[in-house]
Amino acid sequence: MTRVTVWNEFLHEKEDDAVLAIYPDGIHGQIASFLEKAGLDAKTATLEEPEHGLTEEVLANTDVLIWWGHMGHDRVEDKIVDRVQKRVLEGMGLVVLHSGHMSKIFMRLMGTSCDLKWREANERERLWVVDPTHPIAKGIGEFIELDEEEMYGEHFDIPTPDELIFLGWFEGGEVFRSGITYKRGNGRIFYFQPGHESYPTYHHPDIQQVIINGVNWCAESRKNYPAYGNHQPLEKIGRK
Amino acid sequence: MTRVTVWNEFLHEKEDDAVLAIYPDGIHGQIASFLEKAGLDAKTATLEEPEHGLTEEVLANTDVLIWWGHMGHDRVEDKIVDRVQKRVLEGMGLVVLHSGHMSKIFMRLMGTSCDLKWREANERERLWVVDPTHPIAKGIGEFIELDEEEMYGEHFDIPTPDELIFLGWFEGGEVFRSGITYKRGNGRIFYFQPGHESYPTYHHPDIQQVIINGVNWCAESRKNYPAYGNHQPLEKIGRK
Amino acid sequence: MTRVTVWNEFLHEKEDDAVLAIYPDGIHGQIASFLEKAGLDAKTATLEEPEHGLTEEVLANTDVLIWWGHMGHDRVEDKIVDRVQKRVLEGMGLVVLHSGHMSKIFMRLMGTSCDLKWREANERERLWVVDPTHPIAKGIGEFIELDEEEMYGEHFDIPTPDELIFLGWFEGGEVFRSGITYKRGNGRIFYFQPGHESYPTYHHPDIQQVIINGVNWCAESRKNYPAYGNHQPLEKIGRK
Amino acid sequence: MTRVTVWNEFLHEKEDDAVLAIYPDGIHGQIASFLEKAGLDAKTATLEEPEHGLTEEVLANTDVLIWWGHMGHDRVEDKIVDRVQKRVLEGMGLVVLHSGHMSKIFMRLMGTSCDLKWREANERERLWVVDPTHPIAKGIGEFIELDEEEMYGEHFDIPTPDELIFLGWFEGGEVFRSGITYKRGNGRIFYFQPGHESYPTYHHPDIQQVIINGVNWCAESRKNYPAYGNHQPLEKIGRK
Numbered sequence: 023m024t025r026v027t028v029w030n031e032f033l034h035e036k037e038d039d040a041v042l043a044i045y046p047d048g049i050h051g052q053i054a055s056f057l058e059k060a061g062l063d064a065k066t067a068t069l070e071e072p073e074h075g076l077t078e079e080v081l082a083n084t085d086v087l088i089w090w091g092h093m094g095h096d097r098v099e100d101k102i103v104d105r106v107q108k109r110v111l112e113g114m115g116l117v118v119l120h121s122g123h124m125s126k127i128f129m130r131l132m133g134t135s136c137d138l139k140w141r142e143a144n145e146r147e148r149l150w151v152v153d154p155t156h157p158i159a160k161g162i163g164e165f166i167e168l169d170e171e172e173m174y175g176e177h178f179d180i181p182t183p184d185e186l187i188f189l190g191w192f193e194g195g196e197v198f199r200s201g202i203t204y205k206r207g208n209g210r211i212f213y214f215q216p217g218h219e220s221y222p223t224y225h226h227p228d229i230q231q232v233i234i235n236g237v238n239w240c241a242e243s244r245k246n247y248p249a250y251g252n253h254q255p256l257e258k259i260g261r262k
Numbered sequence: 263m264t265r266v267t268v269w270n271e272f273l274h275e276k277e278d279d280a281v282l283a284i285y286p287d288g289i290h291g292q293i294a295s296f297l298e299k300a301g302l303d304a305k306t307a308t309l310e311e312p313e314h315g316l317t318e319e320v321l322a323n324t325d326v327l328i329w330w331g332h333m334g335h336d337r338v339e340d341k342i343v344d345r346v347q348k349r350v351l352e353g354m355g356l357v358v359l360h361s362g363h364m365s366k367i368f369m370r371l372m373g374t375s376c377d378l379k380w381r382e383a384n385e386r387e388r389l390w391v392v393d394p395t396h397p398i399a400k401g402i403g404e405f406i407e408l409d410e411e412e413m414y415g416e417h418f419d420i421p422t423p424d425e426l427i428f429l430g431w432f433e434g435g436e437v438f439r440s441g442i443t444y445k446r447g448n449g450r451i452f453y454f455q456p457g458h459e460s461y462p463t464y465h466h467p468d469i470q471q472v473i474i475n476g477v478n479w480c481a482e483s484r485k486n487y488p489a490y491g492n493h494q495p496l497e498k499i500g501r502k
Numbered sequence: 503m504t505r506v507t508v509w510n511e512f513l514h515e516k517e518d519d520a521v522l523a524i525y526p527d528g529i530h531g532q533i534a535s536f537l538e539k540a541g542l543d544a545k546t547a548t549l550e551e552p553e554h555g556l557t558e559e560v561l562a563n564t565d566v567l568i569w570w571g572h573m574g575h576d577r578v579e580d581k582i583v584d585r586v587q588k589r590v591l592e593g594m595g596l597v598v599l600h601s602g603h604m605s606k607i608f609m610r611l612m613g614t615s616c617d618l619k620w621r622e623a624n625e626r627e628r629l630w631v632v633d634p635t636h637p638i639a640k641g642i643g644e645f646i647e648l649d650e651e652e653m654y655g656e657h658f659d660i661p662t663p664d665e666l667i668f669l670g671w672f673e674g675g676e677v678f679r680s681g682i683t684y685k686r687g688n689g690r691i692f693y694f695q696p697g698h699e700s701y702p703t704y705h706h707p708d709i710q711q712v713i714i715n716g717v718n719w720c721a722e723s724r725k726n727y728p729a730y731g732n733h734q735p736l737e738k739i740g741r742k
Numbered sequence: 743m744t745r746v747t748v749w750n751e752f753l754h755e756k757e758d759d760a761v762l763a764i765y766p767d768g769i770h771g772q773i774a775s776f777l778e779k780a781g782l783d784a785k786t787a788t789l790e791e792p793e794h795g796l797t798e799e800v801l802a803n804t805d806v807l808i809w810w811g812h813m814g815h816d817r818v819e820d821k822i823v824d825r826v827q828k829r830v831l832e833g834m835g836l837v838v839l840h841s842g843h844m845s846k847i848f849m850r851l852m853g854t855s856c857d858l859k860w861r862e863a864n865e866r867e868r869l870w871v872v873d874p875t876h877p878i879a880k881g882i883g884e885f886i887e888l889d890e891e892e893m894y895g896e897h898f899d900i901p902t903p904d905e906l907i908f909l910g911w912f913e914g915g916e917v918f919r920s921g922i923t924y925k926r927g928n929g930r931i932f933y934f935q936p937g938h939e940s941y942p943t944y945h946h947p948d949i950q951q952v953i954i955n956g957v958n959w960c961a962e963s964r965k966n967y968p969a970y971g972n973h974q975p976l977e978k979i980g981r982k
Contacts (some may be wrong), residue, residue, distance in 0.1 A: 111375055111419075113875075133371040133619050134447050135351055139493035148975075150656045153969055155833070155925055164657065166970055173495075174629045176486035176669065177644065179351075179447055184422050189656065189669065189677045193494025197669045197677050198628050205875055207374050207419055248417035248874055248884055253379035255434025256866075257414075353635075361845065365820065389916050393681075394728055395593070395685055404728055416870045417884065429909065429917045431897065437870050437909045437917050445635055460842045488634055488644055496626075570874040591855055591899070606966075614927050615831055618971035657968035659831075659927055662904050674975025687854050687899055728897035732857035735893075735914025 024241045025063045026051045027084040029076065031094040032068035034057070034219040037169060049090050049217075049224060056230045061168035061236060069094050076101050086115035088238045089122045089232070090217065103127050111207030115240025117233065120217035123178075131206050132181055138198070142176075142218070145193040148169040149200055149216065153187045158201065158212065158235045166228040168241045172218035174198045180213075190215055201232070203239075212236040267324040268294045269316065271334040272308035274459040281433035281459045289330050289457075289464060296470045302477060309334050310471045314342050321345060326480045328473070329362045330457065342391050351447030355480025356472065360457035363418075363445055368453070371446050376437065378438070379415035382458070385433040387411040388476045389440055389456065393427045398452065398475045406468040413457035414438045420453075428472075430455055441472065443479075452476040504721045505543045508534045508562040509556065509690045511574040512548035514682035514699040514739050529570050529704060536710045542717060547575050554582050561585060562671045566720045568713070569602045570697065573714075584639035591687030591741065595720025598714065600697035603658075607695070611686050612661055618678070619655035622698070626674040627651040629680055629696065633667045638681065638692065638715045646708040660693075668712075670695055683719070692716040744961045745783045746771045747804040748796075749796065751814040752788040762940045769810050769910045769937075769944060782957060784824060788867055789814050794822050803813040806835035808953070809842045810937065823847050824915035831927030834962045835960025837953065843898075846912045848933070851926050857916070859895035862938070865913040867935065869890040869920055873907045878921065878932065886948040892938035894918045908952075911933055921952065923959075932956040 030050035034041045050066040057064035069091075081087070091098070103126045108117050110131065110216075118128045121165050123136045128244025149166040151159045175196030181204070188201030200215035214232060216223045223229055246254065270290035276279045283293050292304040307315025309331075321327070328348065339400070341365045350356050350371065358368050363376045389406040391399045405427075415436030416445040419498030421444070440455035455473060457463045465471065510530035514521045525532050530546040539542035547555025548569070561567070567586065571578070585605045590596050590611065598606045598608045603616045631648040633642045648666075653675030661684070668681030680695035694712060704710065748820045750770035752861050754761045765772050770786040777784035787795025789849070797832075807826065811818070823846045830851065838848050843856045869886040873878045886908075895916030901924070908921030918934035934952060944950065 036742060066314060074487075107373075130790070131373040133347075133373050141493050141495060143495060145495070145497035148677075149674055151656070151968075153655050153662075154657060154677065155930060155962070156930055157962060173493070174495055175633050177490075177634060178632070179488070179490070179958060181421060181444065181446060182424050182633075185665070189679075191671060191677045194497075195628055195671060196493070197628075197671045199632065201667075204421065205873070208875055236263060242875070242877060248419070248871075250375075250377035250379060250417075250419070253413070253415055253436070255381060255382050255383060255385070257434075299877060387916075388915055391728075392896050392898070392919065393685070393902075394689060394897060395688055395722070397722060415875060416835070416872050419871070429919075431917045435868055435911060437868075437911045439872065439909075445633070448635055450635060454851060480638060482635070488631075587853075611854050613827075613851040615919050615969035615970075619970060621973050621975060624977060625975070653973070655973055657970075659968070659970070661901060661924065674977075676973070685888060686901060686902065694791070729896075730855075730857035730859060730899070731914070733861050733893070733895055735861060735863060735865070738903075 023061070023063045023236065025083055025085045026057055026088060026237055027067055027220060028057070028065045028073070028088045029066050029090065031091040032070065032095045033094050037236055044222050045224070048114065049219065052224045053088060053233065056098065057237065058236065059236045062234070065096065068096060071153070074098060074103050078104065078105065081109045082107070084114055086117060088236045088237070089115045090119045090120065091125045092121035092219070095125050098126050100126070103130055106147050107131060110209035110211070113208035115209060115237070116211045117236045117240055118213045119213065120215060123213065131204070131211065134181060135179045135236065138178045139173070139196065141173040143173065143193060143194060145173060147216070148191040149188045150191065151187065153185060156185065156187050157239050158187050158203070158232060160235055161231050162228055167224060168216060168226065170221050171216055172217060174200070174215050210240045212240055263303045264477065265323055265325045266297055266477055267305050267320060268297070268328045269308055269314070269330065271331040272310065273334050274332065276445060279366050284462050285464070286462070289459065289484070292464045293328060293473065297474065297477065300474045300501060302474070311338060313336060316346065318345065322351070322352065323348045323356045324354055326357060326477045328359065328477070329365055329367060330355045330359045331365045332459070333462050335365050338366050340366070343370055347371060350449035350451070352446035355449060355477070357476045357480055358451065358453045360455060363453065365486035371444070372450065374421060375419045378418045379413070379436065381413040381434060383413065383434060385413060386408045387456065388430065388431040389428045391427065393425060394430050396425065396427050398427050398443070398472060400475050401471050402468055408463060408466065410461050411456055411463065414440070415456050433462045449479045450482065452480055503541070503543045503563045504717065505563055506537055507545050507560060507719055509547045509554070509570065511571040511573050513637070514572065517536070518699050520716045524700070524702050525704070527605065529581050529699065530693055531569060532704045537714065540714045542714070548618070549577060554578060556582050556586060558585065561589045561721060564589070564594055566597060566657070566717045568597045569605055569607060569658045571605045572601035574698070575605050578606050580606070581738055583610055583679070587611060590689035593688035595717070596691045597691060598691065598693045598711065598718045600695060603693065608733050611691060614661060614698065615659045617707050618658045618682065619653070619676060621653040621674065623653065623674060624650045625653060628671065631666045631667065636717050638664065638667050638683070638712060642673065642708055648696060648701070648703060650701050651696055651703065654680070654695050661731065680727060690720045690722065692720055729734040743781070743783045744957065745803055745805045746777055746808060746957055747785050747787055747800060748808045749787045749794070749810065752978065754812065764801070764940070764942050765944070769939065771789040772944045773808060773831045773953065775895070777954065777957065778956045780940050782850060782954070789817060794818060796822050796826060796854060798825065801829045803925050804829070804834055806957045808837045808839065808957070809845055809847060811837045811845045812841035818846050820846070823850055827851060830931070832927035833928035835957070837956045837960055838931065838933045840935060843933065851924070851931065854901060855899045858898045859893070861891065861893040861914060864890045864913060865893060867936070868911040869908045870911065871903065871906060871907065872909050874974060876905065876907050877959050878907050878923070878952060880955055881951050881959055887950055888943060888946065890941050891943065894920070894935050924966060930960045931961065932960055
């Protein structure tokens with residue numbers, strides 16, 4: 023059974039009653055809940071726990087890590103970011119949600135600013151499937167419609183994705199590469215844009231399905247690693 | 263005229279007479295020399311200069327930076343790496359040569375270990391062109407043959423390249439993605455594998471041509487930037 | 503000087519006065535006109551000319567072919583499609599515009615149905631730049647706005663593009679991969695979505711700039727070709 | 743259970759006793775045999791059967807088609823190629839082996855010549871894994887070694903693959919993109935280079951594993967399709 027750790031900074035819920043009303047168990051609690059129903063083994067971890075809840079032991083027992091962060095990005099310690107990056111390169115999957123685009127760990131793995139345009143205007147979003155054969159789009163129709171989301175718009179300052187699965191359309195005139203995948207080392211990464219804290223996005227069944235699919239896809243990482251360093255040839259070679 | 267800064271750690275030449283005999287003006291001097299002949303404005307910078315020769319002013323006046331490093335990777339200060347990364351994301355081109363694959367700046371921009379297999383056995387390499395329409399392969403035949411190079415072999419722990427231009431074949435049984443490109447922010451990056459310090463690789467006319475082509479390709483970066491942050495919609499929207 | 507042949511089926515203009523009013527010299531005439539002003543050598547060819555105006559000689563003297571077709575796709579003879587495909591694989595560039603997505607030549611080079619969603623509703627389109635470093639986006643701001651265009655929407659049944667440069671946003675709720683590139687053989691291909699015959703799209707300066715950029719990018723194809731077939735080894739090998 | 747049809751032209755085995763000695767049940771029989779052992783439902787079809795064994799009914803009941811052809815490429819009827827292409831675009835997987843690179847169906851789906859360099863010299867090949875996280879490389883070490891194979895060398899005239907999984911190294915000095923994937927329509931395609939008829943390649947356990955993996959990966963195609971054509975907007979739009 024795939025072991026998922028759902029990490030959430032868990033700050034908005036403590037400071038804003040409107041957010042808490044949508045996510046009484048926190049965003050992490052809500053996500054863990056629907057993952058469990060899908061047969062995954064889901065635990066949670068949050069910013070204000072010791073080591074942000076991401077001890078060596080926790081990460082060693084995590085197949086896929088989900089990351090939701092926003093106002094607390096800077097409070098994540100660099101040594102924990104180092105640890106998470108190391109585990110991704112070893113083969114742990116990573117699902118980065120919404121404002122996690124500017125988390126230290128995502129920027130570390132991308133090498134770019136990961137910046138974008140944004141706007142909070144309660145506007146409609148449509149997420150169009152552009153790669154219908156991809157396992158992450160399994161069970162989804164031609165698009166997902168969200169009555170209200172935060173706008174995230176291009177230019178999104180990321181490396182060229184390995185795969186482009188969802189394109190976001192926003193009522194106010196913008197588009198966004200909303201569902202994208204990357205490989206880094208032995209690990210697989212899925213970034214998925216929806217999920218502003220003040221909307222009930224993680225209660226939407228299609229959004230839940232995509233996150234479940236994303237976890238399953240990221241869990242397929244390899245466990246036996248290439249060797250690096252000095253390597254012997256087929257036979258004696260060279261002309262000196 | 264494209265302004266190139268050729269950065270070399272310049273350590274092997276000071277410590278090893280055999281290397282100095284091949285590159286009496288340093289690897290940086292040799293590279294700057296053939297770039298100048300190709301009509302480029304080439305300056306040099308080295309590790310042991312103040313700020314490694316990469317002051318704010320130098321970088322502000324550099325269109326493309328070439329990077330050769332090996333034994334001194336750890337001696338490059340993090341604040342200079344930050345500065346170079348910032349300039350790449352702003353649009354400065356970057357050509358990373360040979361053992362620069364494990365330089366701090368390349369690992370920073372890639373997000374992976376950038377590790378590989380290697381062997382020093384004076385063996386033959388063939389660099390095959392797999393993207394003959396690419397400007398970086400202009401003027402090159404079907405392959406470049408080097409009588410002796412250090413073997414660099416897969417698995418090469420890098421993100422999927424945007425473009426794969428050269429594949430390296432080594433006498434002892436290995437292959438390598440030897441010429442690859444990436445975009446990061448507004449900057450373009452070209453990694454090119456040949457150039458071990460104990461072989462006269464940078465005297466080879468085809469290798470010189472590829473580096474000149476690579477500089478020209480990286481110099482095409484854009485100078486006007488997207489805006490990030492809060493963004494106004496087409497018109498009043500939303501339903502709250 | 504780059505030699506461009508602008509091919510247009512030239513049927514709508516003959517049948518519909520409203521189209522003729524927008525393009526009194528035909529869509530081909532309008533495109534050739536702004537290419538000439540940009541210093542390119544532009545000729546035209548149309549469906550009802552002998553061999554559709556695409557004789558062996560014409561194609562042999564064409565560096566980049568532009569293709570606009572719609573209601574006459576089926577009237578293009580297969581032997582001419584064979585001829586154009588052969589020239590693209592030899593290195594002629596190809597710019598396919600708007601409804602050319604279902605031309606025989608584009609489908610031939612893609613291998614898919616190239617189908618899509620569409621709607622004629624005089625709606626606004628925004629073309630967002632998602633690859634700001636690409637030469638085809640040179641001189642363009644963050645987006646191009648068209649007051650009215652035909653909607654083209656995903657899913658667009660194409661192979662994964664080599665590069666994604668523009669994403670289209672439509673007022674009615676759709677998105678589209680509107681500016682994309684491919685390499686096929688020695689030839690480069692650029693598909694660009696805007697240009698419905700009943701709107702003055704090819705009079706828009708930004709659209710003109712993108713097409714000029716596209717022609718220049720496609721013209722960079724290589725003229726010396728790889729050898730195929732039986733190939734001799736480095737030296738005697740094998741163990742039989 | 744995934745339903746596989748193994749198609750082989752089945753000509754070399756009838757004409758050449760040395761080939762028959764290696765594959766007494768034909769190449770198709772050998773491949774079907776190890777697929778069955780892996781729990782797949784494998785049937786066979788050959789060139790000289792009516793409709794080449796690929797009737798509408800057979801294809802309607804095929805999840806993944808494997809293709810081995812060589813001397814008989816031209817004898818495959820175009821209407822059968824049309825039928826297979828249609829099924830791939832609908833979502834049937836396709837595994838193309840070795841000399842199938844110049845089959846009508848592969849060229850049709852690629853749009854290029856699919857040509858390459860080749861040599862029969864009983865030389866050693868090494869297939870290096872360059873994408874260790876890919877499901878098609880599951881269970882394979884860092885490389886597969888074949889004592890003897892036909893050399894296939896670059897330049898391989900194909901579209902840029904969606905994914906590059908294996909790189910081939912040949913004793914005589916060449917490299918090859920030996921394991922590559924594409925998506926076309928709703929179908930997935932895997933091309934795998936080894937398998938010259940005069941070597942016992944399909945008896946090699948690692949080669950068998952890769953083909954089994956490839957079938958499983960291609961079988962993941964989607965069964966519910968996007969709608970194409972005229973599409974209604976969110977609400978009334980437009981300004982005319």
